[in-house]
Amino acid sequence: MHSFSLKKPKVPTLLCAFITLLNDRLGETIVFPLLPFLLERFTSSGSTIGLLAGTYAISQFTVAPLIGALSDRFGRKPIIIICVFGSVIGLSLFAITVSLNWENILPVSAASLPLIFLFIARIIDGISGGTATTATAILADISTPENRAKTFGLIGVAFGLGFLLGPGLGTTLAKYSVTLPVWAATAFAMLNLTLVTWLLPETHPVNARNQLPRKRELNPITQLSLIFTNPSLRRLCLGFFLFFMAFNGFTAILVLYLKQAFNWSPELASLTFVVVGLVAMVVQGGLIGPLVNRFGEWRLTMIGIGFVIIGCLLLPIANQGNAIPIVFTAVAILALGTGLVTPCLRALVSKRLNATNQGAILGSLQGLQSLGTFIGAAIAGISYDFLGVKSPFLGTSIVLIIVIILISNKRHIKSQRSI
Numbered sequence: 570m571h572s573f574s575l576k577k578p579k580v581p582t583l584l585c586a587f588i589t590l591l592n593d594r595l596g597e598t599i600v601f602p603l604l605p606f607l608l609e610r611f612t613s614s615g616s617t618i619g620l621l622a623g624t625y626a627i628s629q630f631t632v633a634p635l636i637g638a639l640s641d642r643f644g645r646k647p648i649i650i651i652c653v654f655g656s657v658i659g660l661s662l663f664a665i666t667v668s669l670n671w672e673n674i675l676p677v678s679a680a681s682l683p684l685i686f687l688f689i690a691r692i693i694d695g696i697s698g699g700t701a702t703t704a705t706a707i708l709a710d711i712s713t714p715e716n717r718a719k720t721f722g723l724i725g726v727a728f729g730l731g732f733l734l735g736p737g738l739g740t741t742l743a744k745y746s747v748t749l750p751v752w753a754a755t756a757f758a759m760l761n762l763t764l765v766t767w768l769l770p771e772t773h774p775v776n777a778r779n780q781l782p783r784k785r786e787l788n789p790i791t792q793l794s795l796i797f798t799n800p801s802l803r804r805l806c807l808g809f810f811l812f813f814m815a816f817n818g819f820t821a822i823l824v825l826y827l828k829q830a831f832n833w834s835p836e837l838a839s840l841t842f843v844v845v846g847l848v849a850m851v852v853q854g855g856l857i858g859p860l861v862n863r864f865g866e867w868r869l870t871m872i873g874i875g876f877v878i879i880g881c882l883l884l885p886i887a888n889q890g891n892a893i894p895i896v897f898t899a900v901a902i903l904a905l906g907t908g909l910v911t912p913c914l915r916a917l918v919s920k921r922l923n924a925t926n927q928g929a930i931l932g933s934l935q936g937l938q939s940l941g942t943f944i945g946a947a948i949a950g951i952s953y954d955f956l957g958v959k960s961p962f963l964g965t966s967i968v969l970i971i972v973i974i975l976i977s978n979k980r981h982i983k984s985q986r987s988i
Contacts, residue, residue, distance in 0.1 A: 585769040589704040592761040594731020599739045599754040602839040605825040606747045607667045619950020622821035623943035628695025630939035634787045640703045641779045646771045653762045655697020660755040663690035668748045710772035729850040736842035743835040808975035813938045815968035818945025819961040831892040845904040852908030866913040876906030881966045885959040
């Protein structure tokens with residue numbers, strides 16, 4: 570298998586995989602910070618914005634097992650082309666919808682139609698969101714066990730750049746038009762589609778392909794049973810789920826809060842996500858290794874959750890006079906906290922696995938994160954509308970205290986593999 574893959578041109582393959590991973594992040598990080606501004610002609614409802622923010626995640630959660638199975642059965646190239654094409658369609662529909670002057674096109678009775686189009690666009694983009702999974706499989710195909718870790722470093726670089734460049738590009742382009750960043754994301758997806766269509770070789774040989782698994786094995790809920798039927802993982806994974814439900818939930822309505830509470834511009838609101846990207850790159854790119862060696866994953870997880878709680882509690886005390894320093898300090902602390910929690914909590918789970926179920930359960934964690942993102946965004950939006958604009962931040966802090974209780978059992982710091 571390796572002799573097949575290593576004969577393929579490596580530079581085009583690496584380039585296509587990298588651009589695909591970068592596109593996966595840019596499509597989200599360019600659009601997401603601008604969502605309340607893009608939707609202001611259609612709705613100011615936190616519930617609607619929360620649901621729209623979570624639609625991508627739940628759509629991706631639904632089809633992720635199928636996308637992986639299809640690439641194992643039919644090869645990487647056709648599946649990644651279909652996925653990137655779906656991303657182009659979803660982003661194009663979104664860009665067209667937020668750019669058209671619907672007041673001159675539709676009667677009042679059809680005023681909700683643009684929102685329906687936006688939800689359809691996010692569902693299409695989410696269903697085709699197997700690009701990162703398939704790109705990772707391509708990197709595995711062309712690497713050997715000896716250089717796999719080095720090759721997989723591209724994933725971290727692409728995701729880090731995506732979190733940094735996406736909000737930065739959105740901030741710059743939003744100065745000219747709030748819809749321009751969405752068109753930029755669409756153009757990048759088209760570039761991605763061109764590259765994978767014409768430059769990407771097939772990296773998964775026919776003689777290594779698998780038959781499609783049973784329908785039960787493609788059910789994402791069934792995949793989660795690997796986690797919650799295992800008593801050694803249950804508390805840790807429930808804590809993992811609640812952390813991402815809480816954190817991604819309140820971030821889904823953060824920009825709406827900044828817009829309505831402080832009248833922030835799209836550029837200023839997007840700049841908060843640039844800070845998040847910078848801090849996350851510093852923490853996960855350079856600091857996490859030495860910190861783990863010094864403190865261990867369990868302590869860093871607890872410290873990181875503490876930072877996130879502090880950031881959540883800082884945001885509601887901001888007012889018109891001090892909003893800029895308070896908010897940017899809060900998001901920097903939040904980014905530091907989640908930069909510690911995300912890799913360390915995954916590592917705590919990984920240390921309790923053996924080699925035979927490592928991949929399956931870590932894959933299920935990604936599904937758990939997507940499910941938590943959808944539920945958290947929906948709950949945060951409803952809370953914002955009916956319990957007050959500051960309620961999602963206070964609610965997040967309460968849920969994170971529950972997470973601390975769930976993972977506070979010191980047996981989780983043991984490094985032996987127990988399964």
